[in-house]
Amino acid sequence: xxxxxxxxxxxxxxxxxxxxxxxxxxxxxxxxxxxxxxxxxxxxxxxxxxxxxxxxxxxxxxxxxxxxxxxxxxxxxxxxxxxxxxxxxxxxxxxxxxxxxxxxxxxxxxxxxxxxxxxxxxxxxxxxxxxxxxxxxxxxxxxxxxxxxxxxxxxxxxxxxxxxxxxxxxxxxxxxxxxxxxxxxxxxxxxxxxxxxxxxxxxxxxxxxxxxxxxxxxxxxxxxxxxxxxxxxxxxxxxxxxxxxxxxxxxxxxxxxxxxxxxxxxxxxxxxxxxxxxxxxxxxxxxxxxxxxxxxxxxxxxxxxxxxxxxxxxxxxxxxxxxxxxxxxxxxxxxxxxxxxxxxxxxxxxxxxxxxxxxxxxxxxxxxxxxxxxxxxxxxxxxxxxxxxxxxxxxxxxxxxxxxxxxxxxxxxxxxxxxxxxxxxxxxxxxxxxxxxxxxxxxxxxxxxxxxxxxxxxxxxxxxxxxxxxxxxxxxxxxxxxxxxxxxxxxxxxxxxxxxxxxxxxxxxxxxxxxxxxxxxxxxxxxxxxxxxxxxxxxxxxxxxxxxxxxxxxxxxxxxxxxxxxxxxxxxxxxxxxxxxxxxxxxxxxxxxxxxxxxxxxxxxxxxxxxxxxxxxxxxxxxxxxxxxxxxxxxxxxxxxxxxxxxxxxxxxxxxxxxxxxxxxxxxxxxxxxxxxxxxxxxxxxxxxxxxxxxxxxxxxxxxxxxxxxxxxxxxxxxxxxxxxxxxxxxxxxxxxxxxxxxxxxxxx
Numbered sequence: 001x002x003x004x005x006x007x008x009x010x011x012x013x014x015x016x017x018x019x020x021x022x023x024x025x026x027x028x029x030x031x032x033x034x035x036x037x038x039x040x041x042x043x044x045x046x047x048x049x050x051x052x053x054x055x056x057x058x059x060x061x062x063x064x065x066x067x068x069x070x071x072x073x074x075x076x077x078x079x080x081x082x083x084x085x086x087x088x089x090x091x092x093x094x095x096x097x098x099x100x101x102x103x104x105x106x107x108x109x110x111x112x113x114x115x116x117x118x119x120x121x122x123x124x125x126x127x128x129x130x131x132x133x134x135x136x137x138x139x140x141x142x143x144x145x146x147x148x149x150x151x152x153x154x155x156x157x158x159x160x161x162x163x164x165x166x167x168x169x170x171x172x173x174x175x176x177x178x179x180x181x182x183x184x185x186x187x188x189x190x191x192x193x194x195x196x197x198x199x200x201x202x203x204x205x206x207x208x209x210x211x212x213x214x215x216x217x218x219x220x221x222x223x224x225x226x227x228x229x230x231x232x233x234x235x236x237x238x239x240x241x242x243x244x245x246x247x248x249x250x251x252x253x254x255x256x257x258x259x260x261x262x263x264x265x266x267x268x269x270x271x272x273x274x275x276x277x278x279x280x281x282x283x284x285x286x287x288x289x290x291x292x293x294x295x296x297x298x299x300x301x302x303x304x305x306x307x308x309x310x311x312x313x314x315x316x317x318x319x320x321x322x323x324x325x326x327x328x329x330x331x332x333x334x335x336x337x338x339x340x341x342x343x344x345x346x347x348x349x350x351x352x353x354x355x356x357x358x359x360x361x362x363x364x365x366x367x368x369x370x371x372x373x374x375x376x377x378x379x380x381x382x383x384x385x386x387x388x389x390x391x392x393x394x395x396x397x398x399x400x401x402x403x404x405x406x407x408x409x410x411x412x413x414x415x416x417x418x419x420x421x422x423x424x425x426x427x428x429x430x431x432x433x434x435x436x437x438x439x440x441x442x443x444x445x446x447x448x449x450x451x452x453x454x455x456x457x458x459x460x461x462x463x464x465x466x467x468x469x470x471x472x473x474x475x476x477x478x479x480x481x482x483x484x485x486x487x488x489x490x491x492x493x494x495x496x497x498x499x500x501x502x503x504x505x506x507x508x509x510x511x512x513x514x515x516x517x518x519x520x521x522x523x524x525x526x527x528x529x530x531x532x533x534x535x536x537x538x539x540x541x542x543x544x545x546x547x548x549x550x551x552x553x554x555x556x557x558x559x560x561x562x563x564x565x566x567x568x569x570x571x572x573x574x575x576x577x578x579x580x581x582x583x584x585x586x587x588x589x590x591x592x593x594x595x596x597x598x599x600x601x602x603x604x605x606x607x608x609x610x611x612x613x614x615x616x617x618x619x620x621x622x623x624x625x626x627x628x629x630x631x632x633x634x635x636x637x638x639x640x641x642x643x644x645x646x647x648x649x650x651x652x653x654x655x656x657x658x659x660x661x662x663x664x665x666x667x668x669x670x671x672x673x674x675x676x677x678x679x680x681x682x683x684x685x686x687x688x689x690x691x692x693x694x695x696x697x698x699x700x701x702x703x704x705x706x707x708x709x710x711x712x713x714x715x716x717x718x719x720x721x722x723x724x725x726x727x728x729x730x731x732x733x734x735x736x737x738x739x740x741x742x743x744x745x746x747x748x749x
Contacts, residue, residue, distance in 0.1 A: 361444075
């Protein structure tokens with residue numbers, strides 16, 4: 001029996017830690033993911049923070065003294081981004097494994113069992129302390145290669161994988177997206193049971209190559225984890241069967257990996273998809289696999305059944321899609337554009353949510369429950385020197401640089417209505433959001449510039465038509481700079497939910513907004529509800545010829561032409577052939593003269609997906625979407641043609657207002673009459689409930705950051721943590737401590 005199998009027969013949690021550690025509880029707090037922070041422990045002369053896990057009630061520590069610096073560096077990156085739960089990848093349940101080398105040839109059987117148990121329940125320990133990646137030209141064997149290197153991209157993918165969340169991963173070349181995905185699957189292959197897995201690539205050779213790479217990565221693990229040897233009834237060691245070019249079996253837990261090959265025809269692809277009944281499916285080079293959309297769609301029902309069975313039995317399940325961006329005109333990219341459009345863009349703020357809440361957010365914002373993960377080389381910690389060296393490896397080919405390094409999908413034909421150079425410059429102007437704000441705690445709005453509540457932002461709204469795959473899109477435009485400052489896109493089909501979203505968006509972020517909604521189809525229902533809402537005064541209406549339909553097309557209830565349509569109050573914009581042509585003219589002008597002003601990912605993505613049909617119409621390519629570009633144009637159309645904007649506080653030519661500064665309690669007090677001031681004078685020295693709560697929150701955050709500072713990185717020569725003292729004030733009962741946060745820079749040196 002293998003070490004893994006022996007460990008699986010052990011019941012209950014690992015034995016209690018037998019240590020002479022002195023534990024001191026100095027602070028308690030509930031983390032954003034629901035776990036409870038209970039104090040510090042000292043183990044082998046080092047300090048660690050101790051927590052109680054909400055879901056399992058198990059205790060764990062954070063291994064801030066790990067030798068795998070990439071985990072500390074990624075944790076620091078999340079900290080810098082304001083993520084509260086930024087150290088979950090340092091989790092360790094069994095503290096007996098601190099300072100234990102899993103590759104020690106003299107390791108005891110009991111310690112091996114502890115390692116296996118920890119690895120099975122904690123993928124982060126496996127990745128951090130055990131997983132290794134082959135090095136080109138290096139040796140193959142236990143402990144060879146290099147330690148697994150964590151970054152923000154593969155962290156997101158592993159978080160999704162271990163939580164059974166389907167994901168679409170796009171990373172620059174030479175970052176290791178395939179090898180990190182294989183390491184996730186290898187973990188499942190070793191530590192789950194009775195699970196079928198599938199590898200599919202653009203051709204049979206690619207699928208076989210990925211399976212061989214997984215086997216190579218397995219060769220680097222400790223021998224007791226490889227499951228390559230079985231012991232027969234006579235006690236003899238024999239090589240395990242089930243290891244071929246197109247398949248791999250685990251003799252102890254009956255896991256099975258097989259390779260699959262797509263089809264050269266749609267019928268063959270459909271047959272391939274129908275045969276994919278595995279709970280874990282790995283699709284590599286999606287945007288280069290012929291008829292991939294047919295395969296994915298055909299495999300959907302079988303995967304749903306397999307994943308449901310896996311969920312009921314506590315086994316892992318997940319669909320993983322990895323690729324570098326392809327050619328927008330190619331069949332794989334064009335036919336999967338509809339699939340990508342229905343995903344939710346991955347947000348690292350998901351780490352701060354309990355997993356049930358995170359899955360609710362994903363399900364609400366993705367019609368297919370898939371998250372799209374994409375990180376640039378800069379976000380992954382690479383510099384310009386890396387860029388130059390990687391560009392040399394593709395012979396400085398501009399097309400390959402744009403696709404494989406800069407992650408830009410480009411067109412290989414002249415179907416785009418815009419010049420390739422213009423699109424390239426616009427794509428280069430794309431920025432990353434400075435903030436993700438969750439409206440109603442579930443809908444992510446991506447903010448690119450700090451919002452000013454005094455500005456009457458133009459809010460263009462393209463309402464989903466109700467068709468499958470159609471999206472609701474919102475673009476917020478600064479009328480003074482004519483640049484989009486925030487955007488949103490989701491598969492909200494319910495008009496009541498959209499109305500609630502818009503009310504919360506305006507009320508919480510942009511109270512002076514000018515909301516312009518496409519009044520076609522479902523938009524009319526949204527407008528009618530907003531007329532009765534708290535933001536009715538923000539709903540834009542106009543009566544000029546650019547907004548009111550012609551009298552000959554505006555009919556009354558009896559079918560007669562309404563000759564006085566010019567005096568009607570028209571809410572929103574009707575996107576007919578006339579107004580659409582004007583919007584497209586606006587778009588051409590922006591592309592020609594204001595290339596740096598597009599800014600947002602959704603708008604630029606839709607822009608690059610536009611084509612000119614043989615009849616001359618500019619529209620989204622087959623399978624693509626134009627929801628965000630339309631919400632952008634609805635806003636610009638209102639800004640350039642609206643004659644009623646001054647009613648909402650925007651006057652062309654005026655400067656943008658300064659942000660409103662909230663009045664202090666003293667300022668409000670000074671505005672009161674003298675006799676009223678005398679009555680409330682004594683109360684001015686009292687602390688309000690809001691002030692007390694704010695002070696308590698500030699103290700809580702400060703102490704948590706102090707704790708993080710003292711434990712995230714070890715500077716001591718003797719292996720101990722930073723020597724930071726906490727003292728309790730006898731009179732107030734409050735703790736005080738000063739800490740130098742410059743330690744964060746140590747990880748960059």
